[in-house]
Amino acid sequence: MRYLPHTDGDIAAMLGTVGLKELDDLFAAVPGDCRFKGALQLPEAMSEWALEELVGRLAGRMAVSPEYSVFLGAGSYDHYIPATVSSLLGRSEFVTSYTPYQPEMLQGTLQGIYEYQTLAARLMGMEVATASHYDGATALAEALLMAVRITGRKKVALSRAIHPHYRQVVRTYFAPTGYELLELPYLETGLTDLDRIREIQDLAAVAVQSPNFFGCIENLPAAAQRAHSGGALLVSGFTEALAFGLLKSPGSQGADIVAGEGQSLGIPRSFGGPALGMLASRKRHMRSLPGRLVGKTKDRDGKRGFVLTLATREQHIRREKATSNICSNNSLCALAAAMYMASIGGTGIRELASLNHDKAEYLKNALRDAGCPIRFSGPTFNEFVVRFPGGFDAAYRHLLEKRIVAGLSLGGYYPELADHGLLCVTETCSREAMDRLVEEVTA
Amino acid sequence: MSESLGTTGLVLNEPLLWERGKKGRCGFSMPAGDVPSSPLPAELTGDGPDFPDLSEIEVVRHYTRLSTWNFGVDTGLYPLGSCTMKYNPKINEKLAGLRGFAAAHPLLPSVLSQGALQLVFDLERFLAEITGLDAVTLQPAAGAQGELTGMLIIHAYHRLRGKQRTKILIPDTAHGTNPASAALCGYLPVPVPSGPDGILLPETVVGLMDSETAGIMITNPNTLGLFEANIREIARIVHDRGGLVYGDGANMNAVLGVVKPGAVGVDILHLNLHKTFSTPHGGGGPGAGPVAVRKDLVRFLPVPRVVERNGAYELSEGFPESVGRVMAFHGHFGVLLRAHAYILSMGPDGLKQVSRLAVLNANYIREKLKDVLHPAFDRPCMHECVFSDQNQQETGITTLEMAKRLIDYGYHPPTIYFPLVVHGAIMIEPTETETKEDLDGFIEAFRSVVREAGENPGVIREAPVRCKLRRVDETAAARNPCLTG
Amino acid sequence: MKKIEEIQLPEELRYSPDHEWVRPEGDLARVGLTDYAQDQLGDIVYVELPAVGIHIAQGAVFATVESVKSVSECFMPLAGEIAAVNGPLSDDPVLLNQSPYGDGWMVMVKPDDPAAVSQLLTAEAYLARLKGGV
Known part of the structure; x- marks a missing residue:
């Protein structure tokens, strides 16, 4: 197999070094009653060309433009x-690297993500943006959990004009927590009925999406005013990031946390994923943010450099007390979005x-x-x-x-x-x- | 230093995006308008975001230069323990770019998306066979989200049985994601100390597993690179007391075709496709974290699920006890299709050989370094070997400093300071795709670093000296966070 | 890291086994982290302090101190109400490294039982514990 470089001679020599006779002796620590002794029932190995034909046939059974x-x-x-975005994103130095835990040898990813955070924050009109999340729906769920942490309150109101799948994901994340989810109806205009907010006490957050699921542009200043007057945060969602090229940004209209989907920014639809969860907040809530952050610093010679920072919020340090269990970001998708924003x-x-x-x-x-x-x-x-x-x-x-x-x-x-x-x-x-x-x- | 090691390098400088460009430039081919203009009310529109205007060549040079400051698996050996930095096949990238998939909308009607649905269906079956479990969801976006999905299933299971439990057992060697995922479901993580040989002892589990405990999360092989040989007995104890066994399959790459977790008592297992199944890490993601479950937990899997009826595939929401949706659409399909291609490229024998060679490579490194680095445990390992800093205590050189010095030799350092139970841990996972010659080069480099620690510590404290940057100041970054420019 | 002999432990303070110090000031007591603790933690990058006015039990967490890659909890050496916190410390956590007994103090507490201070360790007893590797 071409991905496995060992010759018979290599294997014999290496087994000799470790003092074993056969490859299967390597699994001596696995008790006999834990061993699987049969053969996996999987298709036999395919050549590169046979595989390409098979997968090509599957791809041919999808409806895409220009045929549709x-x-x-x-x-x-x-x-x-x-084409520049696809081409640059395909550079294997970006594709085949790991999370930049060794900043000196991953400055490319780090500067790229710092630039993404900056452009993303400018797009959303916020002060701080994370290095990205799985998708818009999970970013929204994380944003609402963040609002619960910040306010110490346990109730969240979601507009019914938020993408139904996003609301389902929020429900999934909230189900075991005991926090309460309420729904705000929509009006004949297609906009959220903000008057209902007044009737609810002790809200951690009001969540709306703009443009909302119906494409309608919400009145964010009014939503912010209603949320803030009751001591709640305004969490503003979106699914169409390109809208902020024309519309006022959610940050400029009073949102405290902005969470949404950045797929529009140079990422192929790819049957729904991977895409780009975008999340941003005011600087004062920075330490409550879930997920990775890249910060600017200097090296020993005083040269500008970048590094993962504020890691004490994260699971590998704070474990069960972390702001989230998240352990990755959709880094390559964030880089694609930065390339797209830079190109346009x-x-x-x-x-x-x-x-x-x-x-x-x-x-x-x-x-x-x-x-x-x-x-x-x-x-x-x-x-x-x-x-x-x-x-x-x-x-x-x-x-x-x-x-x-x-x-x-x-x-x-x-x-x-x-x-x-x-x-x-x-x-x-x-x-x-x-x-x-x-x-x-x-x- | 030999000519085949280290770097000599041409490193170009490159400013930040917004330090380049001029207003009025554009690197985008703007489509012509073919409809009348229809402005929005002025009170809704803003000035647009403050992005720099760049030409196409500026964008291309910018990112090309940035890429040269990065180190990937395609650049060289990347022995990060627990991360499985194996080779990412090029054909998989090509297949992910096929227009039929790349341009496919996730909400196409089933009749117009049979290709993607079949691929999902087939991959679920492959992973069920590999794990020895009955059904799989491909929706979770990453290992951590797979864990969360697994915890949600455990939570739903106990709720349905009429009594929710409050705690979950987690070994002290676990990844930090385990306790964090459990906490998201309201479970209190109870640490389980590993025994003197680095693996869990049944008697420890007996003492902790009670009627308030929802189950146990076990990484097997564990993060010390050791097989949890008591897994069957531990599973029996947990099951007898009404709990479930969650398997963290992060290290499944060590036992493909050798152990089926479902056959040794694991009820729920997540896999990291970006580790075991060769999909690229992309500088931190996207990954994918499918979850496999045994038969009686299938009803809790996230919706929608792909079902087959008379040779046709469709999406079904008809699972009322499901934990619900965990992603907006079908998960990271573009990652899934790469893993699907990998499994088909390897075949059943190839996958088994992957694990054998991964374990061989790790033990080879362990054997060749054990006289200069102190092995955490005096026994063969699985796919990764762990050393402590015991032998370096006298020199005053830390694990971190040795790691930084390895960079000057042209290698990505191993994982360091994890697992937490090993002092100054050095965790090396070479993966099966590395040649013996590359392993020998890495071994020679590491031995040289150890020698320098004794003879010439100054050179180690200065490292790295051959990267784009010298050592960066992480303290300053954290004291005065600057997250945007 | 400092050797045990290099650790400063002012005689007039009282200490907890969790590495906090206490200095009675009238009917209040000033609380901070010991020189040993700050040295072990390394470069401190962030300090989270409690709200003024809340009551904290003895042994409960009253603050967290972060270095780049660790988070440590600080435990209240004596029960009482938080009367004041060292505001400048939040903006300038390096104070805790530079001056653990001076500008790097953490909170002022109004003890429930002012006499409880005497039950804490003397400098000598605390030093003995450090030497014992506790």
Whole structure:
């Protein structure tokens, strides 16, 4: 096998060194009744080419553009990824290194992650961002546990307009803790009903998502004001990081902790992962943050350098008293996001975000004009909820035959939104593709 | 020093991203607008983030230079104990880039995502066979999240049986993630001291396992690189008292095809695909931490699960006792498909050979260094060997200083100061993918460092001298944290 | 690290086996970490102090002290209410290394039982424990 470099001669010589006759003698410490004596029932080893053919066949059974027009967003977005990002990210010095516990020989990763933390903090309008988490949903769950730690309170209110999967993950993380989760309903505008916050005492956090699951842009200053007046923190989530190229950042509108998904920033959808959990806070809450942090320092000669820091928060030192059990970050994905943010630049991200918004508005207006009601009145970014005459699911099935995936059916998540679908448009979607969708829906 | 060792190096400087560039540059191919402009209300829009504007060549040079300051498995031997820095096959990277997978949306209807669903289904079956357990979830994003998922399953199990328990047994050699994961589920970790030979004794477990204890978390082989030979007896004790046995499969790479954890009493086990199954570590992630369980715990696995009906695959949420979702979508699919490719490349015999050679390499290093470094235990090891700093006490040279000096010889240092039960621990895990010649080079370098500790300690205290940077000041970084620029 | 003989242990202070010192000042008592403790911990990077006004039992954790790669808990040598904390220490933890008995003090406590101080170790007894490797 080409990954195993030992020749028969090597094995014989090394066994001689350790004083054994056969390879199986190496397992003398494993008692006989613990040994598996059969053969693993797995497919026989495949050549590189046979494997490529097999996996290629599987990949061929997936619906992707350009064969399909996919109007799906809902937490995973189709944005162009510059060839530079894929190429630079493939450099094996980045790919095949470990967590930078030896900073002198991993300054590449460390400076790269420090730059990511900086650009991520600027994007979210916050003072401090972590070196990344698994995904947006787990980042949100960790953010809410953090709010519980900071406030010493045990109740959290979640907007019902947060991505349903994110709420499910939060429920999973909270289930064994005894902390209470409450839901805030949404209004006819598609925005969270913030008035309900007043009725709840002793909240650790109010969590909203903006743009929310319906694509609607929440009133974050009002949410912050309501949360803060009751002594709670505002945790602001997101699934579409590109939105902050155009919208005011959550940090500039009063959020105390920001948690969301950075997949839009140069990371392929890859059937949902790996992606990029982004988490940021005010500096005063820095020591309550879960996960890794890279900090700036100097070496013995006074030269600028970077190092993992504030590690005493983490599990390998504080064990059961750590701020989280997390022991990795999605480092390579964070690096991809930094490369993407560097490539697009401040001027570029605003232009691209505007283009995304314009395109989504085009489809929204075209559908409305064609007799498909837009469910919510609030302004949206990239995504919107629409009802198809004759029912969403019937239209969806019809469109699949035309190789169009018309978004996501919402009835399973929100019974009151049966017949409605969530559609997404990004810069990769052409006007022709949108026109064709409208044509088929109204046909 | 021989010409084949160490570095001579061309190291270029490179500023921070925002110290480069000029307003108005762009490294992105902006698509043309083909629809009318439709501005948002002004009160919603901001000025956009303060990113530097860079050209494509600036971005390329920046990251290319940064990459040259990094050391990866592709650069050289990376014997970090407990981390399993084995070779990451290139074909797996190529397959992960196939458009059908890379561009696939996670919420595609099942009929349009049969390829990915089949891959998940097959990989679950492979891992079930390897672990000797009945079913697998691939959703957990990393080993630590696998542990959390396992703890949630234990929590759900006891809740369903009508009486929640409050404690969990964790050996003193465990990774810090174990107690942290247990604490997330409200369990109080109870440390279990290992015996004089570095492994757990059944009598210790008997004394601690009571009706308030939910189970035990055991890493096997343990973090001292030793097989927990009493595992069956310990499992019997825990089971008899109503507990569950959680296996931390971080070191499964030592016993592929040799031990099936499910057959020796383990009820729940997580695997680290980025360790045993060759997926790259990426400078800290992403990894993947699948969890395997025995039959009667299947109902607690996270949803959605892939099920097969008449040769077609679909996602099912129909498991009411599930602990719920642990990730927004299906976990780190891009990592899963690399592990799937690895298992198919190796085949059953290849996987078994992986463990044999991993153990051979570790014992070879142990044998060749044991006269200069003090072995923590006087017996052969599994896939990693652990030394203490006992022999270096007189010189005053610390484990950390020796580790830093190894860098000058062109090697990544071993894991140091872990496990905590060994003073000044040096934990070496070469993995099976290293050649005998590279091991000999590393051994020669380490012996040379030990010699220097006695003869020329000054040179060790200065190390490293051949990296981008000299030793960095971690104290200053922690006293006055500067996390953004 | 210092040799045992190099450890400073002012005669007028009382000590706990957990390496805290106590200095009675009127009806209050000043509490800090011993020279031995700060030396063992190495470069201290962060000190977390309790809130003023709370009551802490004898032997309970009243503060944590962090070095780059460790966290240590400090245990209250005598029960009482926290009357004041050394604010500058939070911003400048190096004070604890530089001046453990002076500017590096940690809290002022109002003891429940002022006489309890006399039950703590004398410098001599504490030194004996250090020499005994306890």
